[in-house]
Amino acid sequence: MLRDTWTMAQRSLKHILRSPDTIITVVIMPIAMLLLFVYVFGGAIGHGTGGSYINFITPGIIVMTVVSGIAYAAFRLNMDIQRGIINRFRTMPVAPSSILGGQAASSTLSNLVSSLLVLAVAFAAGFRTSTGLGEWLMFAALLVLFTLALTWMAVFFGLLAKTAEGSGSFSYLLMLLIFISPSFVPTASMTPFLRGFAEHQPLTPIIETMRSLLTSGTAGSSAALAFVWCIGILAAAYSASVIVYKRRSV
């Protein structure tokens, strides 16, 4: 099973490496946002955040990188369905879990690489941290878990979508969630209704935990909640994907 999954993942990685335009699109948007917020808006809105504004927004920018990356995972999976490639695999004696698993593995891997790229740009733009190895490892664990959860969400929408073009549209909604969270401005500055929403939506504890790990060197108060959300989304998206996959008739 692992062997088939690796074969599938390798194929999918070749796709990613051979379409450099998708890699650029994935990292260019968060990088542009990072530079825009730091150099254009940062002067005006950065004061309310205490300390360095780039340190404040980098976790949100990394979350944004993952969100823009998974749209392509949904697109690629849906293209494979439209082209009959998934059906070809389904009539072959391969481990059934490897068909979706390979795509999920490659998407997770490529999104982590994009996140590293964006992190490197953040460093170049002045992001600084003195956090310890333990916190870095915990940050990496949260990022991997989060990416995995969103990737399976992408698999679910990729299976469900009628067209490849429509398969990535769920990521716009996630993009909106990033803005209605403490990614760029503290929730205290929002109107009461939005503030209530922002404080209770799943991305908030994830972003706050990442920020806390990277800047203050502690996991912070929402770490447990962040991990619970990631595991919950992962479990729900994975189960839903498997059900849709089994039911999907050609």
Add this chain to the structure above:
Amino acid sequence: MSTITVKNLTKAYGKQQVLKGVDFTVEEGKIFALLGSNGAGKTTIINILTTLIPGDGGEANIAGFSVATEAQKIRKAISLTGQFAAVDDMLSARENLQLICDLRHVKNGSSLAAKLLADFGLSDAADRRAATFSGGMRRRLDIAMSLVGSPKIIFLDEPTTGLDPEARNEMWRTIRKLANGGTTILLTTQYLDEADELADRIAVLDGGKIVANGTAAELKRLVPAGIVEMTFTDESAAQKAASALAEFAPKQDGVALTVTSDGSVKGLASLFHKMEAANCEPTEFSQKQPTLDDVFFKLTGKQKAASSDKKVGK
């Protein structure tokens, strides 16, 4: 020995009953054609037999295994070439073949890939991305991918739809070669000449049921063989003959006249007697062999009357 057995297979999509009890068997090493127009249920049968979707009722056995309970065992014995070439555009021809070799756990995949590329005339294009291939080349690569792991049974869903005549002939040669090598082939087609040309047995599918099943010759016997075509020097001669042969359902079209006898020697003798008595001298006289077209339209036309608006999607 039959390697595919289908008994009373049914399938509905919602309220649309696509398969209404399909029965047929395919002998090992033979080419079997499912002939039917669009929406007859051909692809649904292929999808059930290749383990892509479950049937609702009835049973189907492939290579001795049940599609309902032993899908993974069947997958080792079969391969499917779908209606549209399912090749990976982002990979080269060689990588596409290597991928299938890896997934089927073939040892020495790279030498098998090289052999298949040569067999299908793709050696020169081996390292080009499939996205740059013509329709015929994609089809060839598609079939080559289906042969990896030497499956005993190959399903071909409309293998020549959308191909130009040359590519079509090439596909026919490939299919014959495979069958000669002992591979069982189940193909679907909406082309009568394709079924006639290739298949050892033909099943005519209409409205979710098999309405006829036999060799091309057997099917042709289902329509009367006694159609006689004649040509006369001028129209009045043709008209005179038409009135003399009134009992043979004459159809006159200018100098041409078509009559229908029962096909027996007695029937023909009586036809000749009438012609002799009326002094009819055609310049051409021939007895027409029924074609599969005649059979198909006779069979499916009859069905249509019974279930006029029940044509369903795939």
